[in-house]
Amino acid sequence: MKVAFAIEAGDGLNAQVCPNFGRAPRFLIVDSKDNSTEVLENKAAQEAHGAGTGAAAMISKHGVQAIVAGRFGPKAFDALSAAEIAMYEAPADQTVKTVLVQIQAGTLKKL
Amino acid sequence: MRIAIASGKGGTGKTLIATSLAVHWAKQGKAVTYVDADVEEPNGHLFLRPTFEKTTRHTVPVPRLAGFCDGCAKCQDACAFNAIIALKERVQVFDELCHSCGACVNACPHNSLKLQPRELGDLRHGMAKNINFIDGLLDVGEARATPLIEGVVEAADGELVIIDSPPGASCPAVTAIRGADIAVLITEPTLFGVHDLDLAVQVCQKLNVPPIIVLNRANLGGDMMDAIKATGAPLVAQIDFDPQISVATARGELAIDVVPGFADAIANIADAIVVSEVVS
Amino acid sequence: MKQIVMLSGKGGTGKTSITASLARVATEPKVIVDADVDAANMAILLPGDDEQWRPFFAGTRAVIDYEACINCMTCVWECPFKAIRESKDFRPVVDEFDCEGCGVCGQVCPTNAFSFKPHQAGTWTVRDTKWGPLVHAALNVGEDNSGKLVAQVRQEGRAQAAKTGADYVLIDGPPGIGCPVHAALGGTDLVIAVTEPGVSAQHDLNRLLDLAGWFKIPAAIILNKADLDPKAAQNLLKTAEDKGAKVVAKIPFMPEVPMALSKGIPLIEVPGMQEILGNCWQEIKELV
Numbered sequence: 298m299k300v301a302f303a304i305e306a307g308d309g310l311n312a313q314v315c316p317n318f319g320r321a322p323r324f325l326i327v328d329s330k331d332n333s334t335e336v337l338e339n340k341a342a343q344e345a346h347g348a349g350t351g352a353a354a355m356i357s358k359h360g361v362q363a364i365v366a367g368r369f370g371p372k373a374f375d376a377l378s379a380a381e382i383a384m385y386e387a388p389a390d391q392t393v394k395t396v397l398v399q400i401q402a403g404t405l406k407k408l
Numbered sequence: 409m410r411i412a413i414a415s416g417k418g419g420t421g422k423t424l425i426a427t428s429l430a431v432h433w434a435k436q437g438k439a440v441t442y443v444d445a446d447v448e449e450p451n452g453h454l455f456l457r458p459t460f461e462k463t464t465r466h467t468v469p470v471p472r473l474a475g476f477c478d479g480c481a482k483c484q485d486a487c488a489f490n491a492i493i494a495l496k497e498r499v500q501v502f503d504e505l506c507h508s509c510g511a512c513v514n515a516c517p518h519n520s521l522k523l524q525p526r527e528l529g530d531l532r533h534g535m536a537k538n539i540n541f542i543d544g545l546l547d548v549g550e551a552r553a554t555p556l557i558e559g560v561v562e563a564a565d566g567e568l569v570i571i572d573s574p575p576g577a578s579c580p581a582v583t584a585i586r587g588a589d590i591a592v593l594i595t596e597p598t599l600f601g602v603h604d605l606d607l608a609v610q611v612c613q614k615l616n617v618p619p620i621i622v623l624n625r626a627n628l629g630g631d632m633m634d635a636i637k638a639t640g641a642p643l644v645a646q647i648d649f650d651p652q653i654s655v656a657t658a659r660g661e662l663a664i665d666v667v668p669g670f671a672d673a674i675a676n677i678a679d680a681i682v683v684s685e686v687v688s
Numbered sequence: 689m690k691q692i693v694m695l696s697g698k699g700g701t702g703k704t705s706i707t708a709s710l711a712r713v714a715t716e717p718k719v720i721v722d723a724d725v726d727a728a729n730m731a732i733l734l735p736g737d738d739e740q741w742r743p744f745f746a747g748t749r750a751v752i753d754y755e756a757c758i759n760c761m762t763c764v765w766e767c768p769f770k771a772i773r774e775s776k777d778f779r780p781v782v783d784e785f786d787c788e789g790c791g792v793c794g795q796v797c798p799t800n801a802f803s804f805k806p807h808q809a810g811t812w813t814v815r816d817t818k819w820g821p822l823v824h825a826a827l828n829v830g831e832d833n834s835g836k837l838v839a840q841v842r843q844e845g846r847a848q849a850a851k852t853g854a855d856y857v858l859i860d861g862p863p864g865i866g867c868p869v870h871a872a873l874g875g876t877d878l879v880i881a882v883t884e885p886g887v888s889a890q891h892d893l894n895r896l897l898d899l900a901g902w903f904k905i906p907a908a909i910i911l912n913k914a915d916l917d918p919k920a921a922q923n924l925l926k927t928a929e930d931k932g933a934k935v936v937a938k939i940p941f942m943p944e945v946p947m948a949l950s951k952g953i954p955l956i957e958v959p960g961m962q963e964i965l966g967n968c969w970q971e972i973k974e975l976v
């Protein structure tokens with residue numbers, strides 16, 4: 298399974314979850330098979346309007362099944378639901394690693 | 409002649425003056441059209457009390473899928489406003505974000521997107537005595553006012569068109585003032601009033617519409633003459649605060665009909681508009 | 689650090705004056721953020737010295753490369769905003785004021801003469817005031833507030849709070865309920881809706897409280913001009929109760945208020961206001 302994380306900075310599993318989905322500076326995509334990672338700069342964060350839908354569009358192109366952020370705006374929620382990407386809200390100061398474990402263990406609830 | 413009545417800030421007496429001017433010119437036997445372009449909160453009808461003869465639903469085009477879609481996302485890439493996203497075999501459009509530009513339609517390799525009308529609100533035509541009356545009424549909860557404003561402004565033609573513009577200096581005000589021959593900016597002698605007046609003057613300059621200023625409630629508040637002068641637009645008339653005007657307005661009456669002396673003040677403004685128009 | 693955002697839906701409810709007054713009565717170290725850039729009046733109410741203004745970019749504008757342009761005028765016909773016009777010397781010219789950066793001209797141009805450059809939509813800065821740093825922005829005329837600008841001033845607000853050790857960030861939010869409001873709400877600790885009796889205010893309040901619910905942020909209400917229309921006020925209070933929003937202040941209509949505001953006198957210098965708003969601030973602090 299490929300999971301995307303909204304992150305503030307960094308590029309590894311120790312990066313911290315960003316409170317915002319749409320205006321997160323970048324995304325970290327983790328493939329849970331081998332924990333390999335890929336960084337995606339969030340160009341939509343620089344848009345005047347529609348950062349949430351823009352980011353959702355970008356994420357959906359990358360074939361991820363789930364996305365983690367501190368929270369999702371209403372439009373981003375609609376876009377991600379339509380794209381059938383599972384959303385998880387996680388506290389902003391947690392690392393990608395901790396959240397990933399919770400998702401795999403099924404202890405973090407889907408939105 | 410098209411006259412935009414505008415103000416940088418709400419509550420300065422814009423509608424009072426716009427409706428009064430309409431009545432004034434109508435009394436002189438001129439063919440006047442009054443347009444209420446403040447579609448989010450139109451209240452010109454409360455004073456002119458028109459009988460509406462025709463109401464149409466105003467629409468704005470938005471893309472809809474009308475054919476084959478393989479989720480190639482060319483439309484999504486073409487949209488500068490993040491208003492359309494491609495899913496597996498369909499697209500989702502976020503109407504509120506869409507600017508109706510059609511870039512997505514052009515970009516679709518299967519020619520499957522069509523622009524289709526989406527309703528925004530009512531466009532109403534009527535007569536108020538011998539004044540031609542047009543206004544727009546944005547649907548409750550609708551976020552896009554600008555296309556409806558464009559609609560009401562375009563619906564008006566005639567010798568003398570008075571456009572009661574929405575307040576502010578952003579898109580809605582710009583849309584209403586654009587294309588006018590002159591803009592009458594109503595302000596009041598307060599810090600906010602003059603700050604926002606300056607912005608309204610800048611809008612007019614950008615649009616090449618010559619602005620003139622009317623100072624309302626001139627006897628209340630402070631001395632703002634220097635600040636008004638600094639905007640670079642001429643002050644052509646002043647109206648003093650008169651409680652009778654407020655009382656009449658609160659009752660939905662036309663102050664020009666019931667308050668002694670107010671008709672003269674309006675006549676002065678009307679003359680100033682005509683003179684300024686000739687000069688520019 | 690607690691972030692509190694003041695919202696009102698439609699304008700004219702007294703939100704900005706009340707926010708500025710709360711900034712004056714609150715003695716704790718704080719940062720004030722003016723995200724209501726459609727009526728950026730906070731700077732008039734809170735005097736001080738501004739740092740250097742910084743540019744704010746949003747969207748793009750079309751630029752024509754005249755080396756490549758063959759003057760075919762296709763773009764002039766196709767621009768949906770009529771922003772490209774033929775000049776006296778028969779060239780297409782982009783009007784930067786009307787261009788929305790949609791990119792249609794780039795699609796239709798046969799010689800690829802178009803590029804799109806970032807558009808400066810305004811400026812922003814930080815002001816040193818007696819009541820704490822004020823982050824505020826000035827949009828160019830004809831521009832609308834955007835989620836990006838709100839995000840930018842809020843980010844600077846948080847940075848200022850971290851730098852100065854402030855306990856509170858007080859945000860004067862944008863009007864409406866759209867994109868900029870979403871950006872203003874996300875991640876705050878309390879939403880305060882400043883409302884007044886009336887049909888459209890009632891409607892806006894509903895939407896604002898629903899939005900706060902969506903973001904799982906507690907909400908509170910300041911009811912302004914509460915006594916003007918007791919029945920409508922009752923309806924507002926009912927809405928507040930149904931949606932679990934606490935009423936932190938009821939401000940009666942006082943004729944002295946518009947008078948004071950028109951003379952540029954701060955709200956809290958109107959007799960009685962100091963107490964009302966002082967209590968209001970205490971209640972707010974308890975909520976966050």
Ligand code: SF4
Nearest residue numbers: 487506507509510512
């Ligand atoms: S019409 Fe323009 S703004 Fe609307 S979805 Fe298509 S490309 Fe985007």
Ligand code: SF4
Nearest residue numbers: 767787788790791793
């Ligand atoms: S980007 Fe769009 S609005 Fe701007 S000039 Fe090109 S076609 Fe017109």
